[in-house]
Amino acid sequence: xxxDDGRRRAWGWVAHLRDGGTTPWAGWHxxxxxxxxxxxxxxxxxxxxxNLAGRPSAALVDRVLSASAxxxxxxxxxxxxxxxxxxxxxxxxxxxxxxxxxxxxxxxSLVADDLxxxxxxxxxxxxxxxxxxxxxxxVGDPWLADPARxxxxxRGRPPGGRGAVVLVLGTDLATMxxxxxxxxxxxxxxxxxxxxxxxxxxxxxxxxxxxxxxxxTAWAGRVGAGRVRVVLDPAALPxxxxxxxxxxxxxxxxxxxxxxxxxxxxxxxxxxxxQRRTELLRRSLLPRxxxxxxxxxxxxxxxxxxxxxALDRAxxxxxxxxxxxxxxxxxPDLLLPRRxxxxxxxxxxxxxxxxxxxLRLLLxxxxxxxxxxxxxxxxxxxx
Amino acid sequence: xxxxxLLHVGTPKTGTSYLQDxxxxxxxxxxxxxxxxxxxxxxxxxxxxLDLMRLPWGGLEREAIGAWDRxxxxxxxxxxxxxISHEILAAxxxxxVGQAMESLGHGSGTEVHVVLxxxxxxxxxxxxxxxxxxxxxxxxYQRFLRQIRDPARRGRISSWFWSVQxxxxxxxxxxxxxxxxxxxxxxxxxxxxxxxxxWKRFSHVLGLDGLDLDLEAERVNPSLGVPETALIRRINRxxxxxVAPVDYRPLVRELLAHQTLSxxxxxxxxxxxxxxxxxxxxxEDAWVTEIRERGYDVVGDLEDLRGGPPPRRxxxxxxxxxxxxxxxxxxxxxxxxxxxxxxQQEVRDVRGELDEAYRALERSYLxxxxxxxxxxxxRLQASAMGRNALQAYRAARGRNSRSA
Numbered sequence: 055x056x057x058d059d060g061r062r063r064a065w066g067w068v069a070h071l072r073d074g075g076t077t078p079w080a081g082w083h084x085x086x087x088x089x090x091x092x093x094x095x096x097x098x099x100x101x102x103x104x105n106l107a108g109r110p111s112a113a114l115v116d117r118v119l120s121a122s123a124x125x126x127x128x129x130x131x132x133x134x135x136x137x138x139x140x141x142x143x144x145x146x147x148x149x150x151x152x153x154x155x156x157x158x159x160x161x162x163s164l165v166a167d168d169l170x171x172x173x174x175x176x177x178x179x180x181x182x183x184x185x186x187x188x189x190x191x192x193v194g195d196p197w198l199a200d201p202a203r204x205x206x207x208x209r210g211r212p213p214g215g216r217g218a219v220v221l222v223l224g225t226d227l228a229t230m231x232x233x234x235x236x237x238x239x240x241x242x243x244x245x246x247x248x249x250x251x252x253x254x255x256x257x258x259x260x261x262x263x264x265x266x267x268x269x270x271t272a273w274a275g276r277v278g279a280g281r282v283r284v285v286l287d288p289a290a291l292p293x294x295x296x297x298x299x300x301x302x303x304x305x306x307x308x309x310x311x312x313x314x315x316x317x318x319x320x321x322x323x324x325x326x327x328x329q330r331r332t333e334l335l336r337r338s339l340l341p342r343x344x345x346x347x348x349x350x351x352x353x354x355x356x357x358x359x360x361x362x363x364a365l366d367r368a369x370x371x372x373x374x375x376x377x378x379x380x381x382x383x384x385x386p387d388l389l390l391p392r393r394x395x396x397x398x399x400x401x402x403x404x405x406x407x408x409x410x411x412x413l414r415l416l417l418x419x420x421x422x423x424x425x426x427x428x429x430x431x432x433x434x435x436x437x
Numbered sequence: 438x439x440x441x442x443l444l445h446v447g448t449p450k451t452g453t454s455y456l457q458d459x460x461x462x463x464x465x466x467x468x469x470x471x472x473x474x475x476x477x478x479x480x481x482x483x484x485x486x487l488d489l490m491r492l493p494w495g496g497l498e499r500e501a502i503g504a505w506d507r508x509x510x511x512x513x514x515x516x517x518x519x520x521i522s523h524e525i526l527a528a529x530x531x532x533x534v535g536q537a538m539e540s541l542g543h544g545s546g547t548e549v550h551v552v553l554x555x556x557x558x559x560x561x562x563x564x565x566x567x568x569x570x571x572x573x574x575x576x577x578y579q580r581f582l583r584q585i586r587d588p589a590r591r592g593r594i595s596s597w598f599w600s601v602q603x604x605x606x607x608x609x610x611x612x613x614x615x616x617x618x619x620x621x622x623x624x625x626x627x628x629x630x631x632x633x634x635x636w637k638r639f640s641h642v643l644g645l646d647g648l649d650l651d652l653e654a655e656r657v658n659p660s661l662g663v664p665e666t667a668l669i670r671r672i673n674r675x676x677x678x679x680v681a682p683v684d685y686r687p688l689v690r691e692l693l694a695h696q697t698l699s700x701x702x703x704x705x706x707x708x709x710x711x712x713x714x715x716x717x718x719x720x721e722d723a724w725v726t727e728i729r730e731r732g733y734d735v736v737g738d739l740e741d742l743r744g745g746p747p748p749r750r751x752x753x754x755x756x757x758x759x760x761x762x763x764x765x766x767x768x769x770x771x772x773x774x775x776x777x778x779x780x781q782q783e784v785r786d787v788r789g790e791l792d793e794a795y796r797a798l799e800r801s802y803l804x805x806x807x808x809x810x811x812x813x814x815x816r817l818q819a820s821a822m823g824r825n826a827l828q829a830y831r832a833a834r835g836r837n838s839r840s841a
């Protein structure tokens with residue numbers, strides 16, 4: 055039980071953090087007058103991390119202190135040594151010991167708010183629709199197809215139309231699997247990388263969107279096999295859709311950035327409608343994740359323990375496609391991931407990396423970067 | 438007139454669905470008495486709570502965007518008493534409570550009362566596990582009990598359970614800024630008591646006494662027995678990956694659980710295992726002592742919060758009597774067959790209506806005037822001059838339809 059002294063000490067720490075202080079709770083002793091209710095340990099520690107990383111504005115400080123972690127999970131926790139003295143409720147904690155995922159929960163909610171407030175950059179007026187355009191449809195790997203389709207639409211060449219050729223886009227299977235997860239993280243939402251990937255690999259199946267033989271067969275049934283092409287060589291795509299200028303390469307956000315988008319997207323799901331969520335994630339958040347110091351970082355990759363699955367399924371995919379006789383642009387062996395790439399793959403998103411990115415985004419929302427010269431020192435914190 | 442808000446924030450499984458159903462259906466009667474129940478759909482306050490707490494809920498959250506602000510706006514605009522009720526509000530954090538209170542006008546002239554309906558933990562623990570199962574969970578009863586007994590409260594199930602069931606902590610959050618006489622506890626009578634007593638307590642605390650309300654329930658959240666809950670859990674394990682949330686709710690939760698399996702009232706009831714019983718009773722004792730000291734307005738009897746003794750024969754839902762599960766499964770299959778037959782009939786009816794519409798359309802095509810016009814258009818389209826004439830005619834007519 056903490057009593058009034060502990061509560062006053064906690065309010066002193068709140069004031070210290072509001073002033074940009076970075077002293078951990080365990081090392082804080084000064085007291086201050088009590089306010090209405092203490093923010094949770096997660097919010098206070100998040101503010102301390104923001105102070106360590108930069109100089110949050112007063113508005114951001116207020117938002118952090120009045121935020122709550124979204125969704126189900128750990129509720130707001132009290133500070134050990136400054137709890138209300140109640141024998142009920144979750145145990146108080148030392149905020150420095152909180153798992154980073156708890157700080158990211160609060161931060162992702164604030165990032166979602168920022169995105170909604172900022173909106174999306176205005177789209178360039180689409181060019182007039184060329185009547186003589188090549189009729190096409192882009193299917194397959196969504197992270198390859200979506201940017202290419204958007205670019206073509208902006209150039210006055212929307213997909214579809216009578217006699218359209220169906221272009222099934224693909225690359226090596228390991229990348230395609232990562233692409234499906236990335237597209238969903240920046241779209242309708244998805245479970246965490248390993249929660250999503252591991253059952254898939256255990257069942258030795260591949261996501262339907264990148265099951266290229268199945269996609270090709272489905273389209274062949276609708277338009278005839280003669281109008282289905284499998285495109286594994288990205289350089290072949292402009293010619294197939296009738297343009298000379300190259301098409302944008304697919305964005306490569308890091309594994310941490312993609313995981314942050316997934317978490318922010320979950321909050322956006324309750325703030326905006328699904329289509330708007332995707333727009334905010336892809337047109338507003340994604341460019342910010344691809345810029346800045348250290349961006350984009352290590353990309354998402356299938357971990358080594360799933361290498362056999364990825365290689366087996368890729369070989370089967372190659373054999374099925376070539377056996378079915380579809381026109382393939384590019385070497386069918388491009389479907390096979392390189393074993394050395396799989397062996398060197400990283401462990402996927404990291405909690406510390408995701409939190410660091412979230413802090414960077416929050417500080418970037420109109421806040422000044424770190425300037426340690428005028429930040430209170432640890433010693434000042436003990437006054 | 439003082440603006441009052443009666444904010445019923447939980448807890449789950451305390452007759453909340455029934456209360457919300459009565460309030461929703463009797464909105465005109467309530468309005469005539471100056472009481473606002475601001476909802477245009479039955480689950481309006483649920484959506485508002487999802488919005489306030491930023492809770493995803495199987496896609497339902499899409500319908501919740503901005504719902505709390507709309508609700509609060511209606512409440513602030515009403516000069517008399519407003520009632521808000523949803524049990525998941527019990528899980529709101531302190532800052533969410535602060536946000537809710539402020540948006541309802543607390544601190545700027547509105548008198549806010551918090552109402553918490555509560556039931557003994559001996560019944561709440563198995564009821565919460567059953568709620569988890571009815572929301573697609575596949576967790577076993579033993580594992581559920583292990584999780585909620587973890588003092589660190591790690592994991593979603595444990596943290597959610599305590600956030601909506603630990604009465605003193607809920608009141609720490611919701612009652613923080615209120616005088617104790619504005620915090621009202623409605624206790625659920627013990628099993629086997631007067632069935633109308635709970636309603637009378639709600640009616641009293643919400644100021645509904647003397648109003649001519651229709652109390653016939655349309656929506657309730659009935660309980661299942663041991664084999665029935667075990668069956669739903671097995672269905673979840675088998676079908677979760679294929680059945681989308683939007684289909685799960687009407688088919689499994691409503692049709693199977695609520696409308697079919699809850700009618701099997703002679704099967705063994707869910708209960709606490711005897712070895713967990715003393716732990717729960719100790720918690721109940723501590724809660725009763727704490728609540729008594731705080732001086733809240735108790736509607737009912739705090740002794741209601743002490744659960745009954747353990748059952749003489751405890752039925753383990755993790756290893757139910759297979760014969761009982763099989764019987765429940767037959768009832769479930771029958772319900773699905775009947776529902777399927779009803780849907781098939783509906784398809785036949787719709788198809789019949791569609792065929793009739795097609796026939797009517799064909800008859801209109803066969804009219805001589807239509808045929809003459811169609812023939813004229815075909816002829817005109819056969820030559821360049823004709824097509825130009827047709828285009829000029831359409832421009833003059835002010836319509837760009839290509840069909841005659």
